[in-house]
Amino acid sequence: MxxxxxxxxxxxxxxxxxxxxxxxxxxxxxxxxxxxxxQFSNHTGYNAVRGDRFSASHVLDLFDGLQTNGLDAYTHLxxxxxxxxxxxxxxxxxxQKLKHKFPQLTFVVDPVLGDD
Numbered sequence: 001m002x003x004x005x006x007x008x009x010x011x012x013x014x015x016x017x018x019x020x021x022x023x024x025x026x027x028x029x030x031x032x033x034x035x036x037x038x039q040f041s042n043h044t045g046y047n048a049v050r051g052d053r054f055s056a057s058h059v060l061d062l063f064d065g066l067q068t069n070g071l072d073a074y075t076h077l078x079x080x081x082x083x084x085x086x087x088x089x090x091x092x093x094x095x096q097k098l099k100h101k102f103p104q105l106t107f108v109v110d111p112v113l114g115d116d
Contacts, residue, residue, distance in 0.1 A: 002030045003073060005066075005098070007059065007091055008080030008110070010036040012051075014043045017080050033071070035062050038083040056086035063094050074098055080110040 004025060009017030018034040025032045037059060040051035066072045077095055082088050099105045 002075045002106075004030050004032045004076040004078055005035065005072075005074045005094075006032055006078040006080075007035045007037060007087075007094070008078070008112075009038045009040065009083065010034070011040050011042055013041065016043050021078060021080070030076075033066070033074075035059055037081060037087050053083035054087070056084070056090035059087055059090045060093065063097075067097070072098065072101065074105065075102065076106045076108065078108045078110070081112040 002025075006018050006021050006025075008021070009019075011017065011019050017038075018036055022032050022034060036054065038051060038053045040049050042049060063072070077091075077098055079091050082091065095105075095107055099107075
């Protein structure tokens with residue numbers, strides 16, 4: 001069983017990002033923790049989208065909480081939609097910390113493209 005940290009988007013309606021990744025991975029028997037980079041009403045392909053893009057400091061603060069409580073024993077890191085370029089650097093920092101703690105870390109990047 002893998003312990004996966006998934007850092008990507010979340011939508012209220014639809015199945016993309018963490019909303020799409022979490023259940024199938026859990027169904028396969030993996031433990032999945034999520035950090036959302038955005039929370040949108042729906043996929044950005046619709047005419048109207050409401051919600052927020054989270055800052056890199058928000059993403060790092062959530063990870064810090066996991067670290068502080070010893071909840072950062074991950075075998076896999078999965079990333080997708082970042083919402084802004086600062087979150088790419090935040091994920092780089094998180095990946096380095098996880099790789100230091102668990103050198104065999106598997107890092108899976110979904111290179112989401114589509115913003116202007």
